[in-house]
Amino acid sequence: MAMYLAEFLGTLILILLGDGVVANVVLKKNKGEGSDWIVIATGWGLAVAMGVYVTGWVSGAHINPAVTVALAAIGDFSWDLVPGYIAAQMLGAFCGAVLVYLAYKKHFDATEDKNSKLGVFCTAPEIRNMKWNVITEIIGTAMLVIGVLGIGHGNNNMGALGALVTGFLVWSIGLSLGGPTGYAINPARDLGPRIAHALLPIKDKRDSDWGYALVPVVAPIIGGILGGFIYKFFLNMWI
Template structure:
């Protein structure tokens, strides 16, 4: 695979499983209805594991503009490649959101709650406060990107399980830092599916909450930049 295709496919897998687990928890008449945050966090972690495993050899498995930008700031990734990686991640995220919607189409139709339908696609704050919502996303993404940088060259390899540490890190971020904002920690993960929510023919859907959409983009980008700077000037 080319790096572009690898990032697209890896991100699509990530969002298919991530949005899928949210749909399983929040939509009506599913077997996983109301199973809670732990199930959601595990689903996203498995999505990360599978997406990273599928794309690592071809692209390095960024699957996240904040990771791509953080690596470029740190100096281990070429800035010229950043736009193509982010484009692939966005297309992949939109594709994954579409697949998750298709898989749960009848449950979308059966669900009355427009907020639940929106939650399948994108994040929203438990307590709306733009400053603190951005801070939460900065902190979560900083932990993600710094952790990814520290794990990039481990002394011991795990073979086929090399994707496991980053998946466990995402699981930890979800259960530890996911409460305030739903832990987007990835601009493509939130923006791509939010666009799909806006354009898909979802029965009785609400608006796509565009007033909040900048938070899970700006916060993760800042977090990724800060992690890249800390790694470059303090740790490396």
């Protein structure tokens, strides 16, 4: 139960700070209104680092179903814990998104752009082509898992710095691969807040774009598993 609670809290922190930076940039009458992509990517990277620092020592701070499934697939995590981890991550993501809404309630009210309101909660592609959107998310999530496994390898002796470097990893993915789809690379990060958007009484909101919702759920799982096996393949060749 302690591990599940840690995954809940870690994912809540991730979404509170991650969706929060998007809200600060895209909603009207904010201090950060009009900031650019690097602000959003930096905010998400730091959000990951904070989530990992707070809960990593309890649960490993997967805070991402794609990471959880990937670790289980390569034999580094028990399949018995996977359902509980994913449930905790999804609930944490939902609650984090609700907190962002409460923090920015008046700014949601002041914003007329319905796509911007949705964009606070979940991702959307710049060019909608499901096949290529899936490929982008697979590549990004594979890189995430390869990076996480590499950072965490004992030979790197990262210790407490591992959480910060993981944040740099997510920052790098956002800057380098985030443009086409907004780099969900995490099913909970997208689906939990998307459900929150659907349920919350947001003024003049649009639909929650359920036609795209499977892409940031399914593709990261595929990418995470591929990334795990790619890393294991090279690791077995090196040692």
